[in-house]
Amino acid sequence: MATPNEKLAASLSMLKGLRDQGITVFQASAHPELTRVHRERLVKANFLKAIIPGWYLPNNPTDGDGDSTHWYANMEAFVAAYATARFGRDWEVNPDLSLLRHSGYTSVGKQIVIHALKANNQLLQLPHGCSVFLYQVKRGTLAMRRTTSPTGLVLISVAEALVRVGPVFFERQPLAAQIVLRQVDLTDLIAALLAGGHSVISGRMSGALRAVGRAGDADQLIATLKAAGYVVTEVNPFEKPLAHIAGRLDESPYVQRIKAMWASMRELVVDRFANIPRGAPTDVDALIRDISARYVADAYHSLSIEGYRVSAALIEKIRAGDWSPLTNPEDRQTQEAMAAKGYEETHKRVRALIARVVENSENAVDALRKDFFQWYVTLFSPSVAAGILKPEDLAGYRNSQVFIRHALHVPLSPEAVRQCMPTLFELLAAEEHPGVRAVLGHFIFVFIHPYMDGNGRLSRFLMNALLTTGGYLWTIVTVQSRKQYLEALEQASTYGNIVPFADLICGLVEAQAAQPLERITQRPESGDWTAPPTAKGAP
Incomplete structure (x- = not known):
C-alpha cells in the first residue's frame, strides 16, 4: 500500500505534467486526469489553491496566505x-x-x-x-x-x-x-x-x-x-499640458512611457533638492575615504533590504579576505557569504569609477555606460565560483519575466528591457541636475528591472555613483526605511507618483549629511547588525 508521501508524489507528478504543457491555471472539468483525489491531496498540501469553484492555481507551499505575488x-x-x-x-x-x-x-x-x-x-x-x-x-x-x-x-x-x-x-x-x-x-x-x-x-x-x-x-x-458630411467641433480632452516625449511617434510604448515619466517627474525632484547643499567633489582621496568608511554600514543595510541575514562580523571577514569557497565548505554553501562577497567586490569597482570620474573630470554618465554591465557580473561572480550559478548566468539581461513580491507593478518584458536600457542612459546623459540623475536613475532602473536578481543593489550603487560625482555624499538607504522605500517605489511605478520616493531619498541625503560619520557607521545598541529574517522581494 502506498504511503502518504508516495501518494503526494504521484499527485505532484500529475500536476507537473500539466505545468510542462504550459498550463498555468486549471479548470477541473477540462483536465479529468487531475482527479478529485489528486486535487484534494494537492490543496491540503498547499501545492494547489482554489481560485473560484472548479478553477485552481498551482501554489508554492512556502507562501503564506497573505502572499499575493503568485x-x-x-x-x-x-x-x-x-x-x-x-x-x-x-x-x-x-x-x-x-x-x-x-x-x-x-x-x-x-x-x-x-x-x-x-x-x-x-x-x-x-x-x-x-x-x-x-x-x-x-x-x-x-x-x-x-x-x-x-x-x-x-x-x-x-x-x-x-x-x-x-x-x-x-x-x-x-x-x-x-x-x-x-x-x-x-x-x-x-x-x-x-x-x-x-x-x-x-x-x-x-x-x-x-x-x-x-x-x-x-x-x-x-x-x-x-x-463625409459630419460637423466636427474640435475639443482638447486633456485637462493639463502633457509632458514632452522626445523621439519618433512609432517608438516602443515602453520607451515613450519612460521618457514621459522622466519629463513629468524631474521638476518635482529638482524642487526637493532645492535646499540640499552640495559641493564640488575635487579631493578624490577624501571622497574615497569617506565612501570606504561607510562600506560596512552600507553593505549591511543594502543586503538586509534584500532579505539576507548578514552581520558585521561576516562583512568584515569578507573584507579581510577570509572568505574562500574553494577551501571552506561553509563559505561555499552560505548564500549570505556569497552575497556579501559580491557586494564587497562591486563596491570596490564603484569606488574606482567614482575616483576616475572625479580625478580626471570625466563625464559620469559616459563612464557609467562603459562600466555598468560589469557591476552585475562582479556582483554575482562569487556565486559562479561557488558553483551555485552557471557561468552563462552572467551573460546579461534576463530572458524571462519576473515579478516583485507584494507589488502591483510588473517589470517590463525581456524584449522591452532591451529597448529601454539604452533609453535610461540617454536620459541620464541629457539630464543636467545630479540629484535628478540619482533619484530618477534609481527609480527607472528598478522600473525596468533588467536582471533576474540584484536590481535593488545595483540601483543603489547607480544612485550613489551619481550622487557622489555630483557633489553629494554617499547615502545609505537604511533597512529601517525598507517598508517606506518599497511603498514609495510602488507609488512611482504603478501610480506615477514620484513624490514619496523623492522625499525618502532626499530626506536620507539631508539626514546623513548632517550627522557625524561615526554616527552613521556605528553599530546598533544590540552590538550586532544581523537583519531579521524577511522574505526577499525588494526591487
Missing part, C-alpha cells in the same frame, strides 16, 4: 482562460484596459471588465481583493480588430478603443492616452470614426491628436470627416 503573476492568465472557457471567442477586455496595455502600462489591474455577448453583468470576486465584471454587450458591438496580450487577454485595437473610450480616460490616464495617440494609425482611426458616425468623438480625437503634436493629422481628420 496570484498577481497569474491573475490575467486566469481571467483569459475563464473568459475563453465561458464565452469562446466572443469576449474582450474593456477599451480602458486595452489602451493601458497598448501604452506599455504593465501593473496589475485588480478590477478587470470583460465585454462578452453572453455575459450576465455579474461581479466575480477573486483572491486578494481582485474581481472581474462580466459586462453583457449587444451583438455587433465587439471590436472588428483585436490583439492578444502575452497573458491571453483579448485587447481592442488602438483605433477602436480610442473611439470607444470615454472622455474621463484622458483625464485619469493622460500618459497612456498620449502614448497611444502618438502611435495610432490615422487611417484606422478615421475608418473607426466613419464606421460609427461619431462626429462628437471626432472632435475629441482631433483635439487630442493636436495636443500630442500631430497637428497635421488633426487637420486631415477634420477635413475627411467634413467631406
